[in-house]
Amino acid sequence: EVQLVESGGGLVQAGGSLRLSCAFSGFTFDDFAIVWFRQAPGKEREGVSCISRSDGITHFLDSVRGRFTMSSDNAKNTVYLQMNSLKPEDTAVYYCAAAPIYYCSGYGYPHYWGQGTQVTVSS
DSSP: OOEEEEEOOEEEETTOOEEEEEEEESSOTTTOEEEEEEEOTTSOOEEEEEEETTTEEEEOOGGGTTTEEEEEEGGGTEEEEEEOSOOGGGOEEEEEEEEOTTGGGTOSOOOEEOOOEEEEEEO
16 A cells, blocks of 8 residues: 655744655655645645656755755655745645656656645744
8 A cells, every 4th residue: 555644844933944754655766756745725736846766856846946855765765855944935735745757857647645744934
């Protein structure tokens, strides 16, 4: 059974940092790309960043480049989203998803989703 579980969200002041974790099971990092999405209240869900063995790291949002980065711990089957210099506009529910291995290059759609973790950035 494929599962993805996010953790690490919370309340932080603007300028602060958070590290989100996405622990996955039922597949290996060789099989899928891992993608972080976010959805703010009243807005559509948007892709944030993506990581895969084949494509490395891709940031979909210009607004997070230089502030967010992804990494993976293959031994723990966990992918991280390190978020620095957080802004109030980063407030959203953050989801991780497993997608086809070439999703970071723009191919395919996510297959599996986690339940999300809330990130709130106060001004």
